[in-house]
Amino acid sequence: MEGELLAQQVLNGLTIGSMYALIALGYTMVYGILQLINFAHGEVFMVGSFAGLGVLLLVERIAPGAGLVPALILALLAAMAAAALLGMLVERLAYRPLRHSPRLSLLITALGLSIILQNLVMLLVGTEDRAYPDRFTEALQEGFDVGAVHVAWQQLLTLGVALAFMGALTWMVRRTRLGKAMRATAEDPITAGLMGIEADRIVALTFAMGSALAAVGGVLFGLNYSINFFIGTQAGLKAFIAAVLGGIGSLPGAVVGGLLLGLIEALGAGYVSGTWKDVFAFVILAVVLVFRPAGLLGRPVVEKV
């Protein structure tokens, strides 16, 4: 029994952890280039989750018998597109005009934006919990048993999709011209500009990609749990902790941090206490900040003068 409980919790932890990782990537990408914590990122995740819900509801209305897989792919793509647009809009309207302002102004703007997004969604869809259509969630709750451990399709799907997108992002950043331009801009925006890389475009694309990944996390979240206008705050906070744990600015760090945080939370909830589950993440944040502020995989931060 002991071993099975452990295996089940590890599986649950990796599932939620892969969602944290997807959101954490957005934080870390933006931070790598602008040294800005994009507070509105959690809300982009939430909007992406609702966009996915909207598409699935629309599919149910127009073509009630549509196949599960095409409908899910459509929802995923639409949510990614919506979130990418939102991310670019946020960057263009709120962050770009303030790029030369004191950091406090940027932080306050970011906070203001996340409050605006949250409340717009609340006014649009109301405060109650919403669930993705039963047809999708029920089909995904099935699965198979390995001994006493139940592996649900949705857990496999979440892990698979998340890992696929993380792989694609890593490939893009390491191997493509665009990725090279992003790394150059993160290293030194002025020099990169002298080499003909347009920093504004790279920043906009970074926001778009980070937001699209958050939307993937949002749709996966919606398939696993019910959603409301408030999910962005908690998920954003956890994902940020994951990014710090892994080392903010480091892409592999975000993935490792996300999975690790998911595991710690699931094991903590299973073996210590479910009520205090959320405290574990914060304790980890405090410990990392005190003993290793650069995170597990991050480079030590050297303040540039």
Add this chain to the structure above:
Amino acid sequence: MRAMILRVLMVIVPLILPALLLALPQGEYQLDVAMTVLLYVALGVGLNVTVGLAGLLDLGYIAFFGLGAYATAILMHGGPAQAEALGGWTYWMAVPAAVAVAGFAGLLIGLPTLRLRGDYLAIVTLAFGQIAKLTENNWDALTNGPQGMEVAKPVLFGFELRAGWQLYYILLLFVWIILWSVRNVNKSSVGRAWVAIREDEIAAASSGVNVPRTKLLAFVMGAAIAGLVGSFFAVKQGFVSPPSFDFIETVTILAMVVLGGIGSLPGVVLGAAMLAALPELLRSLPDMLGLGGQFDVTPYRMLLYGTAMVLMMAWRPEGLLPDAHRRAELHPDASGEAPDGSGEVRA
């Protein structure tokens, strides 16, 4: 001259306000609104020390307020079960304890965080706010969980102070103490160190300012002020429960500070008065216009605050009633020379 008049107004008006308000119809209610405004002024001034004077974004501010309130409740009455060993303090003994508890919490949060970049403080304090609320909700033995705790009114020389105007004067006394101490600290060498840090941390450090310690002082002072106001809130409401200490309240107070003018004491007073009184004014607006009914602004309140923050940062980051020095910092081109001595990109 203008400053003189302002100062006199700030003393006289609040002193005679209860008499004026109680003469109005629904006087008790009006006085209660005035107390709410004053409460937010006090909280705004405290947050302004952290955000405005030291330039640190504290998103767990309301948790310090909550700590002050809960500390007062628990010290006066003890917790529901195991914590009965506590309790039995008078209100006047509980007040300094509440301030100390909140300040000490600020020290614990600030010590590891303030060595790092400013952004971390925002997130860590946000997380602290969540933990505090979780604790208030779940630590039944100490806080009675979601049901909350009753708190008695303060007693002075054997008289129970329960009338609105009596509580009002306690609050006014607290507000004056807060304003007076913040003003004095800001005018001391500590205040000048804050300015130096805001403008350029490295230059400040090179000039012998102990940057982490000076930041920590601002953060702890803000937390302690929140604790003091919290201890008043507990007895004023006669009840403490977790929903009073939600993140939304931190946002509300921050919106007040931003609107009035970050770093400016008169600005914060104005911002707090505006935003605290606004929902009340809007509520009765349709009635005054003869349209009947009431306009409840509550669903749109947060949307307005968020929008106000974004717009103010884009167009008038110094706020409506700015501090002169602060305005110069934020508009380097207007005053001819940049206060940080550069027009360069700050990455």
